[in-house]
Amino acid sequence: MDELTLEQLKKSWQSTSVSESRLEETAERVRAVAKKKRKSMGIARKMSRDYLRISLLGVIVMLLALPLYYVIEAPLGLCIFYGIFGLIMGSLNAVFGLYIRNIDFMGLPVVQAIDKALLIRRMQWTLLAFGICLGLCLLIPLGMVFWDLPEGRSVFWGGVAGGIIGLAIGISKERKFFRQSRALLRALQAIKAGE
Amino acid sequence: MKRKQDAVRTARYEELTRQYGGLMAKVCYLYAGPGASFEDLYQETLINLWLGLESYRGEAKASTWIYRLALNTCITWHRKNDRHTGSGMTDVEAAFGLSDTAMDPGARAEQLEQLQMLHSMIADLNPIDKAIITLWLDERPYEEISAVTGLSKNNVGVRLTRIKNQLIEKGKTL
Numbered sequence: 001m002d003e004l005t006l007e008q009l010k011k012s013w014q015s016t017s018v019s020e021s022r023l024e025e026t027a028e029r030v031r032a033v034a035k036k037k038r039k040s041m042g043i044a045r046k047m048s049r050d051y052l053r054i055s056l057l058g059v060i061v062m063l064l065a066l067p068l069y070y071v072i073e074a075p076l077g078l079c080i081f082y083g084i085f086g087l088i089m090g091s092l093n094a095v096f097g098l099y100i101r102n103i104d105f106m107g108l109p110v111v112q113a114i115d116k117a118l119l120i121r122r123m124q125w126t127l128l129a130f131g132i133c134l135g136l137c138l139l140i141p142l143g144m145v146f147w148d149l150p151e152g153r154s155v156f157w158g159g160v161a162g163g164i165i166g167l168a169i170g171i172s173k174e175r176k177f178f179r180q181s182r183a184l185l186r187a188l189q190a191i192k193a194g195e
Numbered sequence: 196m197k198r199k200q201d202a203v204r205t206a207r208y209e210e211l212t213r214q215y216g217g218l219m220a221k222v223c224y225l226y227a228g229p230g231a232s233f234e235d236l237y238q239e240t241l242i243n244l245w246l247g248l249e250s251y252r253g254e255a256k257a258s259t260w261i262y263r264l265a266l267n268t269c270i271t272w273h274r275k276n277d278r279h280t281g282s283g284m285t286d287v288e289a290a291f292g293l294s295d296t297a298m299d300p301g302a303r304a305e306q307l308e309q310l311q312m313l314h315s316m317i318a319d320l321n322p323i324d325k326a327i328i329t330l331w332l333d334e335r336p337y338e339e340i341s342a343v344t345g346l347s348k349n350n351v352g353v354r355l356t357r358i359k360n361q362l363i364e365k366g367k368t369l
Contacts, residue, residue, distance in 0.1 A: 006362060009316075012309045013332045018217035026234070027212035030241040031205065106246060107239075 033191055034106070040113070040187040041105045047120075047180040051097030054173060058090015072155070074145045078138075085138050089131055096127060110192045117185040124181055128174060139163065204248050211244065215261045218333065219244075222262070225329050226269035226322075228314040240268045255342065262330060262343045270322040316365050324358050331355055 065083035068074045074082075100120060105113050146156040212219075219240050220233075227233040247264050255263070313332075317325055323344060330340045337348045344351065 002363060005366065006359060009309065009313055010332050010334075012306075013221075013313060014334065016221070016306060016310065018220055020213075020216065023216040023220055023237075024212065026237060027209070027216060027241055030238050031208055031245055034242050034245040035201075106242065 032194075033110075036187065036191045036194075037106050037110075037113075040117075040184055040191075043180055043184045043187060044100055044103060044105055047177065047184065048097045048101035050173075050177065050180070051093050051100065055090045055093035055097060058086045058088075058093065061086025061089070072145075072149070074142070078141055078145060081138060082142070085134055088134065092127055092130070096123060099123075105188070110188060114185065114188045114192060117181065117188050121178075121181045121185065124177060204245075207248055208245055211248075211257065211261065212241065215258065218258075218261065219265045221333070222265040222269060222329055224310065225314060225317060225325060225332075226273050228318065236269065236272050239272060240265050243268045256339075258335075259339055259342050262335070262339070266326040266329065266343060270326065273322050273325075316362050319365070320358065320361070324354065327351060327354055328358050328362070 062083045063086075065079045065086070068082055069076060069079040103113075103116050105116070108116065143156070143159065146159045147153070149155050220237055223236045223240055224233055227236040243264055244261070247260075251260060317328055320328065323346075326344055327340060327346075330343060335343075337351050340346075340351045340355075341348045346354070
């Protein structure tokens with residue numbers, strides 16, 4: 001092999017024909033899939049943004065531990081638990097939001113993308129169940145503290161009203177999250193069905 | 196508004212794949228080779244083309260931009276799939292029209308052999324050197340090779356001479 005052979009190889013390379021119809025067919029298929037995957041990516045980004053936003057509520061809950069201790073004079077242990085609850089839920093939501101954001105639904109093969117969407121749904125249920133359990137562990141002693149306050153039952157009923165409003169907001173948010181993950185899963189399954 | 200943007204993007208994508216589909220396929224072949232899934236890499240390049248069109252404003256010449264995009268995809272793929280095994284020659288034969296039954300069998304065999312030889316020769320090169328030789332094979336000027344790879348023109352010249360010597364040596368052993 002010498003310089004001349006290399007040049008011949010180069011000429012041969014340049015004259016290599018490419019089947020345009022085959023390539024165009026592939027290009028069209030990829031474009032259709034890419035468009036659909038982009039839709040999935042949009043849903044995932046929105047879901048991630050919403051989880052990151054809701055994680056800020058954790059900071060607010062943490063801060064509320066201060067008036068709980070200094071104004072209502074609830075036991076210190078309960079106030080620390082309240083603060084830690086905010087920290088844990090806020091962190092978990094933030095980590096989950098970042099996890100969703102970092103999934104490359106465009107680049108992943110459809111089957112793997114569906115697996116990820118299923119995992120997201122499982123993680124959503126786990127996060128919800130964990131939040132409810134931890135919340136109940138906090139609300140029951142908190143309710144008892146409010147019930148026994150010397151100021152009377154107005155603080156307790158105020159707390160109940162606040163809890164009901166919070167619960168309504170929480171349910172609507174969770175429903176939205178589950179709707180989003182279902183839409184993501186369906187969008188990906190539709191791509192797979194079309195392949 | 197969004198629909199109009201999508202239509203413009205689709206038209207641009209179709210135009211670029213028609214014009215440069217062959218070029219992208221050839222670049223993908225050099226990186227994927229006969230033992231790897233050429234089709235997967237080609238599809239990944241097309242996905243990146245579709246995604247890249249969102250931000251492409253025509254600052255660089257279309258061919259330069261396409262080369263850069265294809266080579267970047269191939270280099271990333273090469274790093275991720277060092278020991279990749281795939282579907283063999285079938286995809287490549289079809290994409291390069293080598294499975295065309297109307298083609299003279301002798302010419303088909305010769306073209307296939309040359310493709311394989313070329314791939315074997317450059318298989319051991321590092322991804323950047325592979326990019327340089329790919330552009331040289333397509334007779335791109337030094338300015339364009341420099342623009343695609345980010346190396347200076349002098350550096351491109353020096354590396355190209357070294358790569359060619361390496362290939363000649365390798366060719367002797369094949």
